[in-house]
């Protein structure tokens with residue numbers, strides 16, 4: 001059995017950044033990354049944007065050139081799934097039957113795309129958008145002539161895919177179970193703006209609609225909704241969230257329910273085992289200490305750095321400002337803070353001009369900013385969120401006054 005000072009499970013954003021940050025901190029021990037994906041670490045955000053659009057080839061979405069990992073003496077074990085963690089023996093078991101020992105384990109396994117759970121969901125032409133293989137299969141359908149797409153899920157990934165598919169000339173219908181787009185992450189102003197934009201671009205948006213079943217022999221040919229309507233299609237894209245990949249950790253006894261629970265330094269309840277990124281449930285200061293999981297590059301990166309510091313003997317609490325972005329058509333959305341629990345919003349600018357911001361307040365204090373084609377508000381708004389600034393709504397709405405002057 002081989003053993004390493006640090007074993008990292010997952011070669012996505014969190015895993016890759018953990019290895020990078022460890023070396024940056026001066027960690028000289030052995031590092032081994034084990035990943036299910038057969039490709040070296042690559043960025044996920046372009047998968048529903050430039051990569052799907054054909055605007056960026058795979059080489060340009062790699063987190064580092066392949067040689068980097070060898071240069072930094074970070075071992076890459078690709079195409080390998082960890083199926084079991086033995087926390088007492090401090091080893092992980094791989095699907096291949098191999099066992100790998102660890103001094104410290106960093107679990108950065110993200111999540112698996114949630115699959116549609118209805119009759120017909122096994123048919124060919126039903127796609128998730130989580131990793132390169134998913135998107136390559138979707139692109140193969142496009143090359144094969146698929147033109148009519150149903151996107152299930154009106155969250156960021158579904159909407160980004162819808163925008164690209166429209167740009168490629170496809171017919172697109174978006175099905176969202178709730179009564180507005182982006183229901184989990186955005187306020188109503190933003191939901192309405194994105195619904196208007198997508199409709200303007202020719203997307204058929206169906207709200208409060210649920211998928212009953214998928215039709216087809218071997219390949220999907222239609223989506224049947226709960227109102228009985230059938231939408232004919234050549235392919236389906238499901239963007240309905242993820243299920244945290246934490247099975248082996250929970251089976252090993254780690255505390256967790258929605259993901260795996262971690263401390264302020266991203267330590268799990270198992271000795272010498274950390275967890276970071278999409279799968280890590282943590283108390284977030286920007287959510288008033290509520291235990292949440294965040295699915296963003298920022299969170300994966302900053303948690304990776306937190307763990308690297310802790311391993312290098314300089315533990316610091318994870319308290320980074322959450323931020324996120326999404327690109328759809330020519331719209332660049334940038335968000336800072338977490339809007340959950342807001343009790344008021346301020347619209348700053350006119351959505352009709354396609355450049356505006358929404359500021360979220362709780363108890364009169366700024367807790368989040370969503371900036372649409374308005375990078376200045378995003379940059380300056382971050383400071384207001386960090387300070388939880390208390391500012392009159394009338395002033396926040398005044399586009400003549402820069403946000404930075406309000407602190």
Ligand code: FAD
Nearest residue numbers: 010012013014036044045082109110277278295296297300
């Ligand atoms: P991941 O990057 O998903 O990496 C997890 C890795 O672990 C995967 O490679 C997986 O194969 C591997 N793995 C899982 N289980 C095992 C196992 N048992 N054994 C071995 N390996 C395993 N965020 C933004 O901030 N902005 C965006 O615009 C944005 N767009 C996105 C678009 C798409 C299409 C997707 C899928 C995500 C997007 N995100 C975006 C979210 C962001 O990419 C994730 O939050 C981030 O990748 C999380 O990093 P992670 O390391 O936790 O997980």
